[in-house]
Amino acid sequence: MSSSPLRRTALDALHRSLGATMTDFAGWDMPLRYGSERDEHVAVRTKAGLFDLSHMGEITVTGSEADRLLDYALVGNIGSVGVGRARYTMICREDGGILDDLIVYRLGEREYMVVANASNAQVVLDALVERSSGFDAEVRDDRDAYALIAVQGPESPGILKSLTDADLDGLKYYAGLPGTVAGVPALIARTGYTGEDGFELFVAPSDAEKLWQALTEAGTPVGLAPCGLSCRDTLRLEAGMPLYGHELGTSLTPFDAGLGRVVKFEKEGDFVGRTALREAAARAQENPPRVLVGLVAEGRRVPRAGYSVVAGGEVIGEVTSGAPSPTLGRPIAMAYVDAAHSAPGTPGVGVDIRGSHEPYEVVALPFYKRQK
Amino acid sequence: MSNPQQLRYSKEHEWLSDAEDGVATVGITEHAANALGDVVFVQLPEAGDTVSAGETCGELESTKSVSDLYSPVTGEVTEVNEDVVNDPSLVNSAPFEGGWLFKVRVAEMPDDLLSADEYTAFSAG
Numbered sequence: 001m002s003s004s005p006l007r008r009t010a011l012d013a014l015h016r017s018l019g020a021t022m023t024d025f026a027g028w029d030m031p032l033r034y035g036s037e038r039d040e041h042v043a044v045r046t047k048a049g050l051f052d053l054s055h056m057g058e059i060t061v062t063g064s065e066a067d068r069l070l071d072y073a074l075v076g077n078i079g080s081v082g083v084g085r086a087r088y089t090m091i092c093r094e095d096g097g098i099l100d101d102l103i104v105y106r107l108g109e110r111e112y113m114v115v116a117n118a119s120n121a122q123v124v125l126d127a128l129v130e131r132s133s134g135f136d137a138e139v140r141d142d143r144d145a146y147a148l149i150a151v152q153g154p155e156s157p158g159i160l161k162s163l164t165d166a167d168l169d170g171l172k173y174y175a176g177l178p179g180t181v182a183g184v185p186a187l188i189a190r191t192g193y194t195g196e197d198g199f200e201l202f203v204a205p206s207d208a209e210k211l212w213q214a215l216t217e218a219g220t221p222v223g224l225a226p227c228g229l230s231c232r233d234t235l236r237l238e239a240g241m242p243l244y245g246h247e248l249g250t251s252l253t254p255f256d257a258g259l260g261r262v263v264k265f266e267k268e269g270d271f272v273g274r275t276a277l278r279e280a281a282a283r284a285q286e287n288p289p290r291v292l293v294g295l296v297a298e299g300r301r302v303p304r305a306g307y308s309v310v311a312g313g314e315v316i317g318e319v320t321s322g323a324p325s326p327t328l329g330r331p332i333a334m335a336y337v338d339a340a341h342s343a344p345g346t347p348g349v350g351v352d353i354r355g356s357h358e359p360y361e362v363v364a365l366p367f368y369k370r371q372k
Numbered sequence: 373m374s375n376p377q378q379l380r381y382s383k384e385h386e387w388l389s390d391a392e393d394g395v396a397t398v399g400i401t402e403h404a405a406n407a408l409g410d411v412v413f414v415q416l417p418e419a420g421d422t423v424s425a426g427e428t429c430g431e432l433e434s435t436k437s438v439s440d441l442y443s444p445v446t447g448e449v450t451e452v453n454e455d456v457v458n459d460p461s462l463v464n465s466a467p468f469e470g471g472w473l474f475k476v477r478v479a480e481m482p483d484d485l486l487s488a489d490e491y492t493a494f495s496a497g
Binding site: 033230300304323324 | 406435436461
């Protein structure tokens with residue numbers, strides 16, 4: 001960790017007044033939990049949770065060739081995203097290695113907002129600036145222009161409806177529209193990282209506290225709870241969503257991570273990584289090195305990132321994320337394992353938990369899917 | 373939070389009761405429980421095991437981490453709290469009461485345990 005002081009979000013004082021336990025996350029001082037992370041997790045699954053995600057990195061791309069730049073710089077078909085819609089995508093190196101996973105919102109014909117992970121925002125910004133050479137497009141660092149508040153969970157549409165005139169019923173999953181929430185101008189996006197229905201609200205930092213308080217007042221009667229990054233991690237893990245630095249990294253291509261569908265070879269023009277990703281796609285089809293799977297514990301000991309997956313006394317893979325699952329009531333993990341052991345139900349698979357081989361069941365991801 | 377006056381405390385955040393008929397009760401402090409977050413698994417020594425002051429004798433797993441459990445005292449384990457094995461959340465909800473971990477027939481009492489006030493100051497720093 002660097003010794004530079006931690007950055008604080010616009011909601012920092014509020015978190016402290018709520019008694020949050022704070023943690024260093026990618027150089028930001030963020031709420032880890034306010035009370036019990038298990039209760040926060042359950043609140044999101046059954047009612048609603050309120051998150052400060054202001055550490056996420058917003059980058060605005062504008063100009064007559066903004067779409068062409070993003071088609072070149074990212075692996076997705078960004079030009080095909082309609083205005084008001086969003087797309088999950090990735091930015092890769094020339095060798096196909098993943099620099100980050102992203103959500104790109106098309107705010108206008110010639111305006112996009114790219115949302116990067118906090119830990120990678122500078123890398124993404126630098127890559128976009130470098131790749132923008134020759135395009136009529138401007139890449140703008142808007143990390144300080146936004147606070148990001150998420151309200152997630154089955155009660156979130158009702159909570160938000162009470163605070164806005166925006167057409168939430170017409171706002172589909174992975175769509176975003178500008179509006180006003182609790183008197184505050186906001187980009188209202190129906191996106192999230194929890195496996196539940198929910199919204200992410202991009203607002204000016206100076207408006208963040210007002211919006212947070214309004215959401216708290218509207219949501220508390222229906223069970224909304226402030227939620228920290230700890231439950232965000234268990235929520236996304238149950239939903240089988242990858243986390244950069246765990247399931248994703250520069251040594252992996254999207255195909256290695258089982259997310260080859262985000263790479264759009266059919267789009268117009270060249271893009272960074274195309275040649276290497278072609279090869280990665282073929283390799284993943286014919287001779288995959290390792291496959292991302294889910295593991296569910298038979299016992300109660302919790303696998304952690306970096307623990308070995310074993311079978312017959314041999315190491316056959318590595319855990320990338322692990323936690324006790326509040327929904328399943330058992331420890332779960334995502335792991336990269338040798339293809340021969342990757343089929344759901346493969347017998348004899350375990351995790352080496354500090355020297356003891358604990359039995360685990362190989363399952364298909366995700367662990368949890370909400371009922372619609 | 374307040375640390376009960378009648379207990380003594382280790383710098384590894386365990387508490388120890390006064391011995392009754394030579395047997396003392398061990399748990400972790402509320403400060404430690406809060407720092408761990410929701411405890412989901414406890415591995416305790418077994419009755420009959422010998423534990424030594426300052427040495428690991430088990431594990432506490434929470435959502436985010438696993439931590440060693442240290443014994444604050446030397447002696448023979450006479451009983452473990454099966455309730456907490458079955459429901460580790462007792463460590464969070466009642467660390468000084470129903471969330472006790474095990475009992476020890478004290479062979480040797482360390483001389484560096486802290487009083488409640490000393491521990492409060494120690495854990496605040």
